[in-house]
Amino acid sequence: MSRLPFYLLVGFLLIAGIALSVHRHVAFEVPWMPGEQRQVWEVEAQVNFTALGDPVMVDLALPSTQKGYRVLTENTASSGYGLAFLEDNGSRQAQWSIRDATGPQQLYYSVQLLVAPQAVDRTAEPPALPRDIAWERPFDTAASQVIERAQQxxxxxxxxxxxxxxxxxGDRQGENARLLLTQFERTPLLVRLLNEAGVRAREVSGLALDDGRRRQSLQSWLQVFSDDGSAVLFNPVTGEQGKPDNLLLWEDRGGAVLEVQGGTNSRVSFSMIQHNQPASTAVRNQLADDTLINFSIHSLPLEEQALFQTILLIPIGALVVVFLRVIVGLKTSGTFMPVLIALALIQTTLLTGLIGFLLVVTVGLIIRSYLSHLNLxxxxxxxxxxxxxxxxxxxxSVMSYRFGLNAGLTITFFPMIILAWTIERMSILWEEEGPKEVLIQGGGSLLxxxxxxxxxxxxxxRHITFNFLGVQLILMALILLLGNYTGYRLLELKRFKPVTED
Structure with missing residues (x-):
C-alpha cells in the first residue's frame, strides 16, 4: 500500500502549523519567547475651556493606528459629560456633550500606543483642489513668482x-517669501501655494513623543501627494522630508483638532510617558478578534483561558509518551496515565506530587490485596x-493540614478515577506477573x-502552546511520524549486546 497519502498529510500538517505560527508572529507581533518586553507610550490630552452656561459640545480628533504605532487602549475622564467615539471617512473623534456647564472645564483623554514597526499607515485619500484661490495685491504677484521659481x-x-x-x-528666503509670511501663517501658506500650482496638499497635526514631557502642543506638518497618489510628509519649518520615528500624527485628514461649541478660550495640551510592559499584554487586545487565520482563545473569559492553557499542554505530554514508548521502549501502566499524573504534578509541584502519589498507590494496593480475598x-x-x-x-489532606503541611492539601488535584484504575491494574499485574513487573511498569510510569x-x-x-495554536498541528504531524516507526526500541538493543561483543 502506498504511503504517499500519509506523508502528504504529515507534510500538510507541518506546513499549515508553521505557516499559522509565523503569521501570528509577523502580523500580530506575538513573541516567540515569554517575558519579552514591548515599548508603550501613554499619551494624555487635556482639554481646557471656559463654558458660558449654555449647552456644550466638544470634538477632539483622535489618533489611529499608523506606521510605527498601534493603538492599544483608550480612556477618558469627563465628569457629568456624555461621551461618544465617532468615525467618519477614516477620521476618529471623541465627542463630549452636556446640557449646561459654566466656568472653567477640564476634559481628559488618554491612549496607550504600542511601538510597532510592522504597523502600516491607513490609506490617505488626496484632498480635492480648491476651485478658486484669490490673492490680494501685492500678494498675488509674490505668490506667482515664488511658484514659478520653485517649478523651474x-x-x-x-x-x-x-x-x-x-x-x-534660511538664506534662500527671498523678498517675496518674506512678504507672504507677513500676511499668512507658514503651513497654511504652503498649502495654498501648492494648491495654486495644482499639487494636492494639506496641513496635518503631529505630536513629537519625548519621555516625561508635559504640556506639549501639536506641531503642523505638510502632507503632499505625489503624482501617483502616495503621501509624503514634510517639515514646513526645516523642509525635511519623511516622518520622524518619534512623530505621532494626531490628526491626519486635514480637519480641526479641537472644536468647542458653547465655550471660549479652548486649548488642548499633551503629556506623555514611555514604559515597557510584557509583549503578551501589549498585543492581547488585537488577539481578541478571532478570524480564520487569527484563531486563538484570547477572546474567551479569563477563567476559560486559564483552563485551556492547561488543556493545550496535553499534546506535549502525549508526544513525550509516544516517544518513550515507541522509540525508547519504556513500559508504563496504562497508555496515557503518565500524562494525567504530569498534569496533577503541575498543580502540586513535583516533589509533593510524587510523595502523595506513592503514598496513595501504596496504601491503595494494600487495601486492594484484602479486597481480592472477598471475590467481588x-x-x-x-x-x-x-x-x-x-x-x-x-x-x-486532613493530617497534612493538622501538621501545618499546606502543600499536602494539593494531593486532591490527582484524578481519583485514574488512581483507582492504576491501583486495580497494578494489583492484577502483581497477581499475574509478580512484583518485578509492577516495579518496572510503575517506575516507567513515574519516569x-x-x-x-x-x-x-x-x-x-507553555507560552508557545497557548499563543500559537498552529503548534498543535505540528505536534499532530510529529506523533503521526512516530506512530509510523516499526524498528527496534532502544531498550531492546541490549538483546544484541552479546552479538556485538563476539
Whole structure:
C-alpha cells in the first residue's frame, strides 16, 4: 500500500502549523519567547475651556493606528459629560456633550500606543483642489513668482514641494517669501501655494513623543501627494522630508483638532510617558478578534483561558509518551496515565506530587490485596477502590493540614478515577506477573510522568502552546511520524549486546 497519502498529510500538517505560527508572529507581533518586553507610550490630552452656561459640545480628533504605532487602549475622564467615539471617512473623534456647564472645564483623554514597526499607515485619500484661490495685491504677484521659481528647479509634485519649502527657510528666503509670511501663517501658506500650482496638499497635526514631557502642543506638518497618489510628509519649518520615528500624527485628514461649541478660550495640551510592559499584554487586545487565520482563545473569559492553557499542554505530554514508548521502549501502566499524573504534578509541584502519589498507590494496593480475598465482581471491586482512594486522600489532606503541611492539601488535584484504575491494574499485574513487573511498569510510569511534567511545565512550552495554536498541528504531524516507526526500541538493543561483543 502506498504511503504517499500519509506523508502528504504529515507534510500538510507541518506546513499549515508553521505557516499559522509565523503569521501570528509577523502580523500580530506575538513573541516567540515569554517575558519579552514591548515599548508603550501613554499619551494624555487635556482639554481646557471656559463654558458660558449654555449647552456644550466638544470634538477632539483622535489618533489611529499608523506606521510605527498601534493603538492599544483608550480612556477618558469627563465628569457629568456624555461621551461618544465617532468615525467618519477614516477620521476618529471623541465627542463630549452636556446640557449646561459654566466656568472653567477640564476634559481628559488618554491612549496607550504600542511601538510597532510592522504597523502600516491607513490609506490617505488626496484632498480635492480648491476651485478658486484669490490673492490680494501685492500678494498675488509674490505668490506667482515664488511658484514659478520653485517649478523651474523641480521635476514633479514632491520635488516642487521640497523646493518651495526651502524658498521659505534660511538664506534662500527671498523678498517675496518674506512678504507672504507677513500676511499668512507658514503651513497654511504652503498649502495654498501648492494648491495654486495644482499639487494636492494639506496641513496635518503631529505630536513629537519625548519621555516625561508635559504640556506639549501639536506641531503642523505638510502632507503632499505625489503624482501617483502616495503621501509624503514634510517639515514646513526645516523642509525635511519623511516622518520622524518619534512623530505621532494626531490628526491626519486635514480637519480641526479641537472644536468647542458653547465655550471660549479652548486649548488642548499633551503629556506623555514611555514604559515597557510584557509583549503578551501589549498585543492581547488585537488577539481578541478571532478570524480564520487569527484563531486563538484570547477572546474567551479569563477563567476559560486559564483552563485551556492547561488543556493545550496535553499534546506535549502525549508526544513525550509516544516517544518513550515507541522509540525508547519504556513500559508504563496504562497508555496515557503518565500524562494525567504530569498534569496533577503541575498543580502540586513535583516533589509533593510524587510523595502523595506513592503514598496513595501504596496504601491503595494494600487495601486492594484484602479486597481480592472477598471475590467481588469487577464493577463492585473498582467502585470499592474508588471510595478507598477518596478516603485515603481525605485522610492525608486532613493530617497534612493538622501538621501545618499546606502543600499536602494539593494531593486532591490527582484524578481519583485514574488512581483507582492504576491501583486495580497494578494489583492484577502483581497477581499475574509478580512484583518485578509492577516495579518496572510503575517506575516507567513515574519516569514518563516526570519527563512529561518537565516538558509541559517549561515556561517557553507553555507560552508557545497557548499563543500559537498552529503548534498543535505540528505536534499532530510529529506523533503521526512516530506512530509510523516499526524498528527496534532502544531498550531492546541490549538483546544484541552479546552479538556485538563476539
Amino acid at each position: 528647479r523641480s521635476a514633479d509634485a514632491v520635488t516642487f514641494a521640497r523646493e518651495l519649502i526651502r524658498d521659505f527657510t 465482581l469487577l464493577v463492585a471491586r473498582v467502585s470499592a477502590v474508588i471510595i478507598t482512594v477518596i478516603a485515603i486522600i481525605s485522610v492525608f 514518563t510522568a516526570v519527563l512529561a511534567y518537565l516538558a509541559m511545565n517549561n515556561p517557553w512550552v
